[in-house]
Amino acid sequence: MAVLFAVVILAGGLGGCGIxxxxxxxxxxxxxxxxxLRVGVTDNxxxxxxxxxxxxxxxxxxxxRSFASSISATPEWVAGSEQELxxxxxxxxxxxxxxxxxADTPWATHAGTTRPYTESKDAYGKTVKHVFLVPLGENGFLLALDRFLLEQDVQA
Known part of the structure; x- marks a missing residue:
């Protein structure tokens, strides 16, 4: 009970500090x-x-484009390989x-990923869950993008 009280007080205190x-x-x-919004695009x-x-x-x-519009941003596109981007x-x-x-991209060690926003089948019939890559640790940005993608009905 004392721990719960301490957590509530700490959370309230941080909120009051504008954090x-x-x-x-x-x-x-x-x-x-x-x-x-600087967006890397690899051909796929x-x-x-x-x-x-x-x-x-x-x-x-x-x-x-839709996400950028929702946050009043303009996408700037950069083409390249997965490694470069x-x-x-x-x-x-x-x-x-x-x-x-x-979702199981090996690039996830170098970047954060959104939650899967749609699924498809690969050439072998395996289900593939699709994600975007974002900078590691930018959780506010990731949350905004995840919320946006959650509202979309993407048919692969």
């Missing part, structure tokens, strides 16, 4: 809201495709990476 959880140590959500068929000098097409660029995400040069990533 909100979850937070973004690098301020991603605050920076991109009303600004520019119907999920995301980008040609020379063209706007990206596919399921995920459409979702990103995850490195740029880790270095803070990108805010989001898309390209049909599966």
């Amino acid at each position: 909100s959880m979850p937070g973004d140590p690098d301020g991603t959500l605050e920076r991109v809201s009303g600004g520019t 068929g119907k999920w995301a495709s980008i040609g020379d000098g063209q706007e990206p097409r596919g399921i995920e660029p459409g979702l990103v 995850t490195k740029a995400l880790k270095e803070g040069d990108l805010d989001l990476v898309i390209g049909g990533f599966a």
Whole structure:
């Protein structure tokens, strides 16, 4: 009982100090809201495709455009390989990476992932749960993106 009381007092005290959880140590959500959302795109068929000098097409660029609109942001697209884009995400040069990533992506050691927003079947009939990659630790941004994706009805 004393521990519960201490937790309630601590939570109330932090709230009174203007601290909100979850937070973004690098301020991603605050920076991109009303600004520019830097999005890495790796080519992956119907999920995301980008040609020379063209706007990206596919399921995920459409979702990103809608999310960006919901936070009054403008997407800025950067094409590249998975390796290039995850490195740029880790270095803070990108805010989001898309390209049909599966929830069990090996890149999850270098980036955070959203909750799966849809499922598909691969060529072997295995269920694939799809995610976006985000900067590690930017939990406020991740929460806003997850909430947005949860409201979408994505048919793969």
